[in-house]
Amino acid sequence: MKRLLLIGGGHAHLEVLRSAIQHPLRGSELLLISPYARHHYSSMVAGYFQGTYAESELAFDLVALCRRAGARFIEARAERIDPAERTVDTDGARISFDALSIDVGSDPVGTDTPGVAEHAYSVRPMTRAIELKRAVMTLEASSSICIVGGGAAGIEIALAIHRMTSNVFRGADITVLERDTTILAEYGNSVRQRATHTLRKLGIRLRTKALVTRVSHNEILLGSGEKLRSDLTAWLTGPAAPELFARSNLPKNAAGFLLVDDTLRAVDGSPIWGAGDCVTLRDFPRTPKTGVYAVREAPVLVHNLRAALGGERPRTYIPQPHFLALLNTADGKALLHWRSLASHSRIAWWLKDFIDRAFMRKYQKLIRD
Structure with missing residues (x-):
């Protein structure tokens, strides 16, 4: 056999x-x-942060799927x-x-940067995302948050955290740090402009060409020698x-x-x-x-x-x-990018939510059938 x-x-x-x-x-x-006995759908993690989805709604039960498939699961x-x-x-x-x-x-790029393993949060695996959400909810109104990584994940989580903290107090001081010259490097200019406008309108700061060289429990050191206060650091860099x-x-x-x-x-x-x-x-x-x-x-x-x-x-x-790219902006809207088309609308959010839920149902129903 x-x-x-x-x-x-x-x-x-x-x-x-x-x-x-x-x-x-x-x-x-x-x-x-x-x-991990459960795999989580990364496209819905920002929605989990903002309270749109429960953890169970973005989870695939690998053990149950293996059992149905006649496969052996090895944790x-x-x-x-x-x-x-x-x-x-x-x-x-x-x-x-x-x-x-x-x-x-x-894996995220740069996890070997001094202090990242000890002091930075992530969203993978899901246990780390749950820890990050809990940590955000314990922050005080004057707290500073740094999101390292200006890709899709970093932008979505920055916006989701802003919404989370705005529901508790007036919102934390959030900065997105990207080592490249621009955020959302794989997207067109129109998407980047809309994302930048959305972030700045909410008071979220963007720093490009910002290479992080060290992380501590309340501070980030940049390659330029500049130090930034960071009561909570989320490490959401690109793929390694x-x-x-x-x-x-x-x-x-x-x-x-x-x-x-x-x-x-x-x-x-x-x-x-x-x-x-x-x-x-x-x-x-x-x-x-x-x-x-x-x-x-x-x-x-x-x-x-x-x-x-x-x-x-x-x-x-x-x-x-x-x-087709759809980014959750945590305001009941989403950024849509398809070829030369870019928009920021409620229709785009409805489309993203529909696609994500349909993807989940496709596999979750296999356990219930």
């Missing part, structure tokens, strides 16, 4: 489990390794992959595989390669991400596939690391894993050149 081993409970692996529920893998054993952290031996070392065992798929997302890859003999690009071909297979031909933020497409290396692409990769990954087990021909994946 061949063994298909999944590492991580990301978007694409949810689809692998859904496929196994609807069309069981005959003659194959399916295992999923994750340090452990993958520490090292050995392609030659076809094994994965976890924090408690060595597990062999015939085919391996990796969908573990990415998972540490797992640094410990594994895998084909990687210069940034350390798993390098895959157009079938989502490792470029060295190892029986290893991947999807989502943790991979870089060899032929499309500039593909943005957003959940939209993981969702589109999922059906191709499902087919190709089944093909590998059954000796069939794989399909190819070509990323779409554009994607």
